[in-house]
Amino acid sequence: MIKRTLYFGNPAYLSLKKEQLVIQLPEVVKNSDLSEKFKQDAVSTIPIEDIGMVVLDNKQITVTHGVMEKLLANNCALITCDSNRMPMGLMLPLSGNTTQTERFKDQIEASVPLKKQLWQQTVEAKIRNQAYLLEKSTSSIVRNMLAWANDVKSGDPDNYEARAAVYYWANLFPKIQGFTRHREGIAPNNLLNYGYAVLRAVIARSLVASGLLPTLGIHHRNKYNAYCLADDIMEPYRPFVDSVIIDILKKNDDISEISKEHKTLLLNIPVLDVVINGQRSPLMIAVAQTTASLYQCFAGKIRKIKYPSFE
Numbered sequence: 449m450i451k452r453t454l455y456f457g458n459p460a461y462l463s464l465k466k467e468q469l470v471i472q473l474p475e476v477v478k479n480s481d482l483s484e485k486f487k488q489d490a491v492s493t494i495p496i497e498d499i500g501m502v503v504l505d506n507k508q509i510t511v512t513h514g515v516m517e518k519l520l521a522n523n524c525a526l527i528t529c530d531s532n533r534m535p536m537g538l539m540l541p542l543s544g545n546t547t548q549t550e551r552f553k554d555q556i557e558a559s560v561p562l563k564k565q566l567w568q569q570t571v572e573a574k575i576r577n578q579a580y581l582l583e584k585s586t587s588s589i590v591r592n593m594l595a596w597a598n599d600v601k602s603g604d605p606d607n608y609e610a611r612a613a614v615y616y617w618a619n620l621f622p623k624i625q626g627f628t629r630h631r632e633g634i635a636p637n638n639l640l641n642y643g644y645a646v647l648r649a650v651i652a653r654s655l656v657a658s659g660l661l662p663t664l665g666i667h668h669r670n671k672y673n674a675y676c677l678a679d680d681i682m683e684p685y686r687p688f689v690d691s692v693i694i695d696i697l698k699k700n701d702d703i704s705e706i707s708k709e710h711k712t713l714l715l716n717i718p719v720l721d722v723v724i725n726g727q728r729s730p731l732m733i734a735v736a737q738t739t740a741s742l743y744q745c746f747a748g749k750i751r752k753i754k755y756p757s758f759e
C-alpha cells in the first residue's frame with residue numbers, strides 16, 4: 449500500500465480522534481462570527497494508517513503528542529522545516545520491527561568484506577542510473593560511465609563513484625553555466641537539497657521498518673551523521689530525484705526560490721515510477737524491497753541488494 453505524504457505550509461491545529469488525524473484551521477476555530485456547523489464542516493480527517501510522511505513547514509502549526517505518538521507507531525516519518533522553509537529535522541520511531549534486536553545484531557556483526565561488496569553494488573547501481581538519465585535528458589556520451597560501472601570493485605577502491613559524479617554534474621544541466629553540485633551552490637541546488645531530504649526520509653523510514661539502524665552505514669561513517677545507512681542506500685535513488693528537477697527546469701520557472709508548485713512535485717517523489725525486480729513500482733514500495741533485501745544480506749540469506757532502475 450502506498451502511504452500518503454502530507455504537507456502543511458500554513459497554520460494548522462493537528463490533533464487525534466479515533467485513530468484519525470484531525471486537521472483544523474486556526475482562523476476558522478477562532479472566528480466567533482462563524483457558525484458551529486461551518487466550523488465542523490471545515491474540519492478534515494485522515495486515517496493515521498494511510499500516512500507515510502508528514503512535512504511541517506510553518507511556525508504556527510500545533511501538533512498534539514497523541515498525533516506524534518500514533519504517527520510514529522505507524523512508522524510515519526515526521527519532517528520539520530527551518531525558517532527558510534527547507535527540511536531540517538526528521539523524527540522516526542525507535543522500534544520498527546518485531547525482531548529488531550536480532551536484526552541489529554546481524555547488522556552490527558556484518559563483516560567488512562560483505563559491506564564492501566554491498567557498497568560495490570550500490571555504486572554500480574547509482575552510476576548506471578546516472579548514465580541512463582544523463583543520456584536520456586542531454587544525449588551526452590555515457591560509454592565512459594557504463595565502463596566505470598562495470599569496473600567497480602569491492603569497496604570501490606578506485607573511487608569510480610566520484611569520477612562518475614564529476615562527469616555527471618558537469619553535463620546534467622548544460623544550460624546552467626558554471627553549475628556544480630554543492631549544498632550552498634546556485635540553483636537548482638536548492639531543489640536538489642529539498643528533493644534529497646524527502647528521499648532520505650523515505651529511505652530512513654523504510655530502514656527502521658526493516659529493523660535496521662539508519663545510523664550504522666556500510667560506507668558512510670561521519671560521526672556527526674545520524675543517518676549514514678540511509679545516505680548509503682539512497683545513492684542509486686538520487687537520479688530519480690534529479691529527473692524531477694530536470695522536468696521542473698523544462699518549464700522555465702524561476703527556481704531561485706522553491707515555489708509551492710515545486711514542492712508539490714518534490715513531495716511526489718515517494719510515488720515516482722521505478723523498475724525493480726523487472727516490474728514497475730512506486731518508489732516508496734521499491735525502497736521497502738531494497739531495505740528488506742539489505743537485511744537479508746546482513747543475515748546471510750542472500751548476497752545482493754535489490755536496487756531500482758529506470759527501465
